[in-house]
Amino acid sequence: MGYRLDAKFTFAQELVRQAGQLVRELMTSPYAITAKSRFDDLVTSVDKEVQNFMVSRILERYPEDAILAEENNVRHDVHQGKVWVIDPIDGTVNFIVQGEHFTILLAYFEEGLGQFGLIYDVMADSLMLGGPHFPVTYQGTEVPLYQEKPLHESLLGVNGAMFASNVRGLRDLAEQTLGVRIYGGSGLSMSMVLRGELLGYFSHLYPWDYAAGAIIGQALGYQLVTLTGEAPDWKSRQMVMLIPQAKRDEILSFLKSKD
Numbered sequence: 001m002g003y004r005l006d007a008k009f010t011f012a013q014e015l016v017r018q019a020g021q022l023v024r025e026l027m028t029s030p031y032a033i034t035a036k037s038r039f040d041d042l043v044t045s046v047d048k049e050v051q052n053f054m055v056s057r058i059l060e061r062y063p064e065d066a067i068l069a070e071e072n073n074v075r076h077d078v079h080q081g082k083v084w085v086i087d088p089i090d091g092t093v094n095f096i097v098q099g100e101h102f103t104i105l106l107a108y109f110e111e112g113l114g115q116f117g118l119i120y121d122v123m124a125d126s127l128m129l130g131g132p133h134f135p136v137t138y139q140g141t142e143v144p145l146y147q148e149k150p151l152h153e154s155l156l157g158v159n160g161a162m163f164a165s166n167v168r169g170l171r172d173l174a175e176q177t178l179g180v181r182i183y184g185g186s187g188l189s190m191s192m193v194l195r196g197e198l199l200g201y202f203s204h205l206y207p208w209d210y211a212a213g214a215i216i217g218q219a220l221g222y223q224l225v226t227l228t229g230e231a232p233d234w235k236s237r238q239m240v241m242l243i244p245q246a247k248r249d250e251i252l253s254f255l256k257s258k259d
Contacts, residue, residue: 008062008108009116009134015057016104016120016127019050023089023104023122026050033096042092047071050104051088058084070208078207078234079112085211091185099123103187107211112234117212119187128191131215138195146221146244147196151176154199157189158182162202167239168227168255170202176254186210193242194220200243200251202227207234213242221245227255 023046032045051071058065066076069086076083084106089095091102100123107117116131128143130136136143156173158180163171174180181198183189189201190213203209210232214224226232227239229252243251 005115005133009129009131011061012106012108012116012118013127013129015054016106016118018057019054019088019104020120020122020125022050022053027095027099040093042096043071044089044092044096046095047089047092051086054086054088054106068207068211070206078109078211081111083109085109085208087187087208087212090187090209091183094184101183101188102185103191105187105208105212107215109211114211114215114218117215119191119212119216121188121191128194128216130219132219134219136194136216136219138191143195143220146246148244148246149196149199151199151250152178154178155197156180157192157198157201157203159203162204162239170227170255173251173254186213190217190242193217194222199247200241202239202241204237204239206237207232210240210242217242223248228252 026046026049034043035041036043048071051069055067065082065084067074067084068076068078087105089102090105094101102122104120104122108115114131116134118129120127126139128138154177156177160182163180186203186205186209192198193201194217210224217224221244222242223245224240224242227241232238232240
């Protein structure tokens with residue numbers, strides 16, 4: 001198992017970098033932009049082409065594996081078999097408007113257990129990766145475990161709409177900190193949490209948005225839970241938070257007092 005998993009981990013690193021190179025090539029030419037559920041829920045032809053590339057490479061190498069991915073309704077339960085979870089461009093609006101500040105997210109599960117995750121900032125060419133069987137590294141340097149820090153010395157990463165509407169007292173919680181930051185992508189935000197730049201990240205996400213960060217975070221003393229402290233269902237869009245396990249009770253008790 002160890003050798004096989006090592007090989008998959010190496011393959012995953014090569015794949016996200018190849019996908020990143022494809023993004024950089026495709027974004028130099030005009031591409032199609034389509035609105036999905038609303039005007040700010042956008043998908044581009046680049047998202048779809050990159051996902052198709054990643055899926056085809058995975059199934060070519062591992063034909064018995066399954067895929068859960070954002071585009072084209074590619075859905076497979078992470079609890080059933082060997083499953084790769086893909087977000088080809090996390091932060092599509094940033095990609096379209098800014099041409100940077102977006103990531104490729106890739107995670108791998110076996111029977112519901114996360115084996116490794118990768119968060120690749122395409123334009124910065126920076127990669128965070130790791131999991132329960134692999135050290136967590138960022139740009140090749142090992143990332144330390146969570147270090148205790150009080151709320152009043154911390155920043156939070158948040159979803160703008162959730163913060164504005166004070167979901168479960170999120171804005172009240174943020175007032176106990178040094179402030180909030182909104183980066184427009186779960187990959188960037190979760191990477192900053194795991195590197196100690198943010199205390200936690202609170203947003204409304206699908207599994208492909210949080211899978212990589214959840215797996216990496218678990219190895220560093222963080223956990224991905226709903227705003228009520230439950231495990232996510234790994235199927236639907238839910239309000240979730242990536243927080244230090246050591247801060248779980250403090251944060252949950254505050255949020256639960258704001259029903």
